[in-house]
Amino acid sequence: MPIDRAVPTGNLLLAALSATDRALIVPHLEHLSYAKGSTVFEAGDEVTHITFPCEQTVVALVVATRDGRTAETVTIGHDGAVGGIVGPGRMPASANALVQVGGPTLRLHADRLLEATVRSASLRDLFARYADCFLAQLVQTAACNALHPIEQRCLRWLLTLQDRLGGDILPITHEVLAAMLGVQRTYLTRILRTLQDQGLIQVGRGRITVVDRAAVSAAACECHGRVRLHCETVLGAVYGPAAHVARAEALPATG
Structure with a gap:
């Protein structure tokens, strides 16, 4: 079910959109909730949608070997999105996207994102910057797993x-x-x-x-701090202190 464009998303990447860019994206977003341990997509699946974890939902991209062992490569929460971000979408997934902390997400068809980025240079820039941060985490995790x-x-x-x-x-x-x-x-x-x-x-x-x-x-090790500094430099408006304050104010009270 499409969401109303005025409803807060609980996702920092979507919250960073300008009003003009939001109008291109938000009407096509759909609510979808995942339970802890569920799968967003599996390796080899055609990835047709971009999934934006909201609030405290966390998804990890996990590689599984044929002997049954696994390892995390990227962890995505309210700060980003998974599926069709680095590439143009509709490509086979190279890893399993597993939900580590269940909760709400927003989903966007890859074709709708492609149409929006064709129409908006600022939207293309935002997602290109996020793709850079996504790759930075991927590369640093690979080094961390090998060296530390x-x-x-x-x-x-x-x-x-x-x-x-x-x-x-x-x-x-x-x-x-x-x-x-x-x-x-x-x-x-x-x-x-x-x-x-x-x-x-x-x-x-x-x-x-x-x-x-x-x-x-x-x-x-220095890996966490290095990735966080890189992302705050590349996407300061999304990951900077003001964004974290806005997120804290938007989260439901607990306790």
Whole structure:
């Protein structure tokens, strides 16, 4: 069902649109909610839609090997979109898009985005800048997975998730986090225990709490900070401090 163009989206990328560009996009958006653990698309699927996670919804692009192992390559929340962003859309997906934190999304057919970008140079520029940030995260994650120890990779992933949720309590299980990092659950449990003993996190049932964000950032590798700085430089209006304040004001109260 198409949404009213006056309804807040809960997505920073869409919220950054000018009124003129919003008129080209918003009438074609559709509401779609995903449960935690569901799939937006699978590797090999023709990607016909762009999905914009809203509020606290988080989607990860995950590569699965033929021996059953998995690893996260990009994590997308209210800051962006998944599917048909880097390419022109309607291309086979190279990874599985899995919902890590369930919630609302907005969906746009790839043909509608193509039509809108043909009509608007500013819209083309915005999505080109986002594609650059998307690729920056992809490239940095590849380097991180190859070069950094599991403890730093784990902290980098937790910081990335925290950015997209906006709170200290992360609703993530050991099993899911192990799948994102490409390690065995038992091994990850030992790593989390070590990080908890260091006072960085608190591990609970179905959740991990970031106890000290500054300490976690200091203990993590430089990958998270490097991607965040790049994105704020390229898309300052979307990812800058003012955007985060606007998002916090728009989120529903909890507690």
